[in-house]
Amino acid sequence: MRKSVCFFILLALTIGSTASAQPMKSLFNGKNLKNWDIFIGTALKGFDDLKLKATPESTFSVVEKDGEKLIRVSGDVNASLATKKEYENYHLRLEYRWGEAVYTSRNSGLLYHSYGPFGAGIGTWMSSIELQLMHENLGDAYMMADTYAEISVSEVGQNKVFDKAGKSLAFGNDQNGGKMARKQQHAEKPLGEWNVVDLYCLGNTAIHVVNGVKVMECRNTGKLGNGTVVPLSKGKIQLQSEGGEFFIRNIQLEKINRLPSN
Numbered sequence: 001m002r003k004s005v006c007f008f009i010l011l012a013l014t015i016g017s018t019a020s021a022q023p024m025k026s027l028f029n030g031k032n033l034k035n036w037d038i039f040i041g042t043a044l045k046g047f048d049d050l051k052l053k054a055t056p057e058s059t060f061s062v063v064e065k066d067g068e069k070l071i072r073v074s075g076d077v078n079a080s081l082a083t084k085k086e087y088e089n090y091h092l093r094l095e096y097r098w099g100e101a102v103y104t105s106r107n108s109g110l111l112y113h114s115y116g117p118f119g120a121g122i123g124t125w126m127s128s129i130e131l132q133l134m135h136e137n138l139g140d141a142y143m144m145a146d147t148y149a150e151i152s153v154s155e156v157g158q159n160k161v162f163d164k165a166g167k168s169l170a171f172g173n174d175q176n177g178g179k180m181a182r183k184q185q186h187a188e189k190p191l192g193e194w195n196v197v198d199l200y201c202l203g204n205t206a207i208h209v210v211n212g213v214k215v216m217e218c219r220n221t222g223k224l225g226n227g228t229v230v231p232l233s234k235g236k237i238q239l240q241s242e243g244g245e246f247f248i249r250n251i252q253l254e255k256i257n258r259l260p261s262n
Contacts, residue, residue, distance in 0.1 A: 063247075111126070
């Protein structure tokens with residue numbers, strides 16, 4: 001607990017020094033989703049009928065709750081909400097909470113360094129690295145399609161759990177770590193409360209922070225091709241519809257030139 005508190009204090013102290021002098025830019029204009037692309041992908045298992053009914057407008061929409069404009073993600077079909085622009089060397093802050101509707105599970109992800117066509121990952125998403133938003137797994141890292149990262153981990157049962165002092169493994173297709181690394185600790189808020197997720201990407205390093213607690217660090221991020229790893233340090237940002245309704249009230253981004261102390 002003391003370690004978590006210390007990191008939160010350091011995070012607060014270093015955000016100013018890592019960021020540019022410009023204020024954080026909101027990726028949500030508070031009115032509509034015109035600056036985003038939407039792709040409807042595959043059906044959820046057992047919900048083929050909902051896939052047939054799904055539209056971009058029904059899957060991702062802007063609603064008002066308690067006087068706030070929010071992005072509503074239906075969760076009733078696999079789909080992507082993607083920025084039109086690519087980003088690199090940034091700090092992104094996302095605030096979200098789960099809704100009432102659950103189809104398969106309360107599952108979603110913040111996908112960064114996204115590139116290539118929709119559908120490359122699980123028939124729906126671009127190749128990307130996932131900061132897992134799934135309930136009870138918030139902060140995990142998953143290599144979507146052809147992405148790659150090196151993560152220091154300890155083995156806990158069948159899981160490879162982020163541990164800065166652990167063994168460095170490669171994650172991605174046919175790598176010795178597999179495709180997913182688990183978060184170091186649970187920092188998710190109870191259902192119904194807002195979670196604050198901070199993603200720091202600088203060069204080929206990415207750090208996942210959940211409610212002020214660092215839970216994951218990916219190094220040497222890249223994409224796999226012909227047996228080699230090509231460095232990957234930028235890309236579009238995607239949000240997933242993937243099984244459960246949720247709401248976003250804030251998604252902001254700022255340029256950085258340093259990572260937070262840890």
